[in-house]
Amino acid sequence: MTHAKKKKGSLxxxxGPMFSGKSEELIRRLRRAVIAQQNVAVFKHAIDDRYDNTNVTSHNGTKLLAHATDSGEHLLAKALSENYTVVGIDEVQFYTTDIISTICALVEAGARVVVAGLDMDYRGIPFGPMPTLLAIADSITKLKAICTKCGSDAHFSQLLENNRPTTINSGPLILTGASDKFTARCRGCHEIDKGFDYNEYRETQF
Ligand SMILES: [Zn+2]
Known part of the structure; x- marks a missing residue:
């Protein structure tokens, strides 16, 4: 007796950093899936309330209807019950690590999951669930912004306070939108008043 092998999905x-066009690229891929008549949904974290509550909006103003939720469990239930074949998740770094099992379950169920998110926070530290997601992904596109100081490719998000680089513990980790508080910087131009200890970081992760 043979069983038809269920087709799995992909991640x-x-x-990339802020201003690298992640949401635009996410929307571009999802638009193509809509044209291909796939059953497409996009989710975003409820914390990301910039611009709009029901749309994923990129800095250039392109929009796609989005479900806002901060719960991986809720996202999974919604995506499975609606039989979405393509699931986009924007600002995935804001979710807690339970988003990893949610994404794995969707991929197992056959969905094509496309996520966009910051790989590092403004301190240059890997952001929330991103390191694990990057490890298990089928494909990774790391976008670059342009360094506002020297014009090179930039992959850091620089947080500024009174036009000065912030100190490492001086502000909340999560700050959305507020493009006046952030700028893109290359490795050479990224500044942080106080460095951090990778060994200490590792101990807090596991
Ligand atoms: Zn630079």
């Missing part, structure tokens, strides 16, 4: 990640 695509679009990562």
């Amino acid at each position: 695509e990640i679009i990562c």
Whole structure:
């Protein structure tokens, strides 16, 4: 007796710093899936309330209807009950690590999952669930912004306070939108008043 093998899905990640065009790239891929008449949904974290509550909006103003939720469990239930074949998740770094099992379950169920998110926070530290997601992804697109100081390719998000680089513990980890508080910087131009200890970081992760 043979069983038909259930086709599994895949995980695509679009990562990079702020202003690198992640949401635009996410929307571009999802638009193509809509044209291909796939059953497409896009989710975003409820914390990301910039611009709009029901749309994923990129800095250039392109929109796609989005479900806002901060719960991986809720996202999974919604995606499975609606039989979405393509599931986009924007700002995936804001979710807690339970988003990893949600994404794995969707991929197992056959969905094409496309996520966009910051790979590092403004301190240059890997952001929330991103390191694990990057490890298990089928494909990764790491976008670059342009360094506002020297014009090179930039893959850091620089947080500024009074036009000065912030200190490492001086502000909340999560700050959305607020493009006036952030700028893109290359490795050479990224500044942080106080460095951090990778060994200490590792101990807090596991
Ligand atoms: Zn630079």
